[in-house]
Amino acid sequence: MKKFFSKLSVKLCIFSSALILAVIGAMSQRIMDEARNSLLLELGVRTEAFAQTSREAFTPALDIFTLHQRVSEMAKEKAISSALVFDAYGKALSHSDPEKIGEQDLSAEAARALAAGSALTQELPARDGKSYYISAPINMGKARLGTAAVLVTHQSLSAALKGARNRLLLLSAAALLIALLGTVLIVNWFTRPIPLLSRAAKAIGEGKLDAEVGWHGSDEIGLLASAFDDMAKGLRERDRIRQVFGRYVSRDVADTLLKDTVxxxxxxxxxxxxxxxxxxxxxxxxxxxxxxxxxxxxxxxxxxxxxxxxxxxxxxxxxxxxxxxxxxxxxxxxxxxxxxxxxxxxxxxxxxxxxxxxxxxxxxxxxxxxxxxxxxxxxxxxxxxxxxxxxxxxxxxxxxxxxxxxxxxxxxxxxxxxxxxxxxxxxxxxxxxxxxxxxxxxxxxxxxxxxxxxxxxxxx
The missing domain is CATH 3.30.70.1230 (Nucleotide cyclase, GGDEF domain)
Known part of the structure; x- marks a missing residue:
């Protein structure tokens, strides 16, 4: 029974797998980077909308209940780890973590958010990955009422992109499987004469000079098979000459003559x-x-x-x-x-x-x-x-x-x-x-x- 996986097809599959995985890996990384950047841009827009809706809780008087409601709704959005609103002095008026309500945020990112006159996305380095602090000012005319902000951690961002990542992995696996199957089929198709060449070469090596590949094609492998048959024919002719010539000279002399060294x-x-x-x-x-x-x-x-x-x-x-x-x-x-x-x-x-x-x-x-x-x-x-x-x-x-x-x-x-x-x-x-x-x-x-x-x- 003919082997479906030849040694050559296995080697080419390994090589193509490595190449395909490298390409898929690079493309996947690029797609995920674009998805993350797109999500961050979307979160920036939603944070500005969050600031707009939170402004309603400041007029005509501060409505803490409405503000808590807006912060709670914002905190439930995908990729957001926490949401908060603080006044013009950095004091947390509302926070998705109730224990932090009323605390003064003295962090550098909070200070930059208070000083910014427009929406601002800050990248925060962390041991477990990058986090983002996205803020937008809450203004009433020229007056600064406060600032709305959200914290996007590496974990929350990864969780939001999990679905896209899983779909990408599934598509990558399917593409790899199809590519491998295609490689096997193509290699086996184009290398069909190789087992015949191998058997014929082995037979020639054993002295069976009547062995032939018997494969004709116009591609390189077909030409190689034809050249091998021509070589076998030449060996048979040389062997016949050696046998005839060997009747008159020693075998060593006949071999020397046939090697064209004389x-x-x-x-x-x-x-x-x-x-x-x-x-x-x-x-x-x-x-x-x-x-x-x-x-x-x-x-x-x-x-x-x-x-x-x-x-x-x-x-x-x-x-x-x-x-x-x-x-x-x-x-x-x-x-x-x-x-x-x-x-x-x-x-x-x-x-x-x-x-x-x-x-x-x-x-x-x-x-x-x-x-x-x-x-x-x-x-x-x-x-x-x-x-x-x-x-x-x-x-x-x-x-x-x-x-x-x-x-x-x-x-x-x-x-x-x-x-x-x-x-x-x-x-x-x-x-x-x-x-x-x-x-x-x-x-x-x-x-x-x-x-x-x-x-x-x-x-x-």
Missing amino acids: ELAGERREIAVLFADIRDFSKLSLEMSPEQTVSMLNDYFSRMTQVVQTFGGSVDKFIGDGLLALFGAPVRLEGAAAKALRAAVRMRDSVEVFNAERKLKGLPQIQVGLCVTFGPAVVGTVGSEDRAEYTAIGPPVNLAARLEGLNKRLGTTIIVSREVRENLGPEFIFKELGDHPVRGWEKPVTVYALLDEQRPARTL
């Missing part, structure tokens, strides 16, 4: 070339059926390719029953000549094992000739736009195939060119076979036969 364009480089050829193959193939011939070649080439890869080389091509291997291309190889020669020795030994197995099966045995050359060559991708291959061109390549033919005439198995001999140290034992003419070379070529490979002495 220059495949033409460049001059010193490489070692190993050429192996089955002697009298045409005669041998007549002794076997076509199926046996193909089976024998596949088995033989598989063993030889494995040897080449073991020593860091790569099979450049199969030429009929011949094999051409490069050491030092496409990946540079330290000691390429020595490794190519060791590969030749191992191939010779591998052929002996191969022949022993065929002898037990009653199958014809083979003989191979091996040649190793060394020198500068141009390596890179050669071919047309439709078909190209990585190969090497130059003297060591041409010489390898032509020198190998001397093995049969000279009765040797592994021969090398003078450049190989000069490039190696005393770890190999050679026999010079003299200079021999080679087709395509103006001067005779000096060749050497490999007699043995010196192995390090064992320590007791």
Whole structure:
């Protein structure tokens, strides 16, 4: 069952909640401030009206009962904590708190109210919040009869605004809920491909390269899904290339090539070339059926390719029953000549094992000739736009195939060119076979036969 709340939607809900709460909080505070200011203005107007109605109690003579009635009615109005009327000298003629009737109000706000010629709203700082002292003069013509005043405390003002505050909280909660629900729906709608992307990425990470998102859209996420599918397709193609290319070079070499860390364009480089050829193959193939011939070649080439890869080389091509291997291309190889020669020795030994197995099966045995050359060559991708291959061109390549033919005439198995001999140290034992003419070379070529490979002495 699909989760309604994805991790992304939860995170966005938390973020949007914080943002919405901050906005609602700021707006609510502004609305409440405006409501408080509006209420204070209203109380100022009502205090002036209170002063007007209280003036009736002063004429023709002071009517204390009427004055008490006016003060009592005013004290019942919302947001008012207490109401009073005092004479021109600050003595309380009437007060909503009966115990304060007759007291002289010596407070600073009372003094300012007596001195003011018009309505006055004074803010009084207090520990529990702001309070307000609102007053209006009671005049008869130019004569000052007294002053009407009300006290608005923080508690009474909050109580008067409680209804507005509760309605605002209710609206804010509803807005937050709607916003959160809308966020979840919108996020889930726009992020529908993300779980598919996640599953596909996990499958790709597990090596299942046939995984695809299968989502098409014109928005950014749809484009991301399409790009992911294109990437998966590219990985499948690279994997197929690795599998095909890996038949001829080691997996490390194939991976290096696919990482584009090797220059495949033409460049001059010193490489070692190993050429192996089955002697009298045409005669041998007549002794076997076509199926046996193909089976024998596949088995033989598989063993030889494995040897080449073991020593860091790569099979450049199969030429009929011949094999051409490069050491030092496409990946540079330290000691390429020595490794190519060791590969030749191992191939010779591998052929002996191969022949022993065929002898037990009653199958014809083979003989191979091996040649190793060394020198500068141009390596890179050669071919047309439709078909190209990585190969090497130059003297060591041409010489390898032509020198190998001397093995049969000279009765040797592994021969090398003078450049190989000069490039190696005393770890190999050679026999010079003299200079021999080679087709395509103006001067005779000096060749050497490999007699043995010196192995390090064992320590007791």
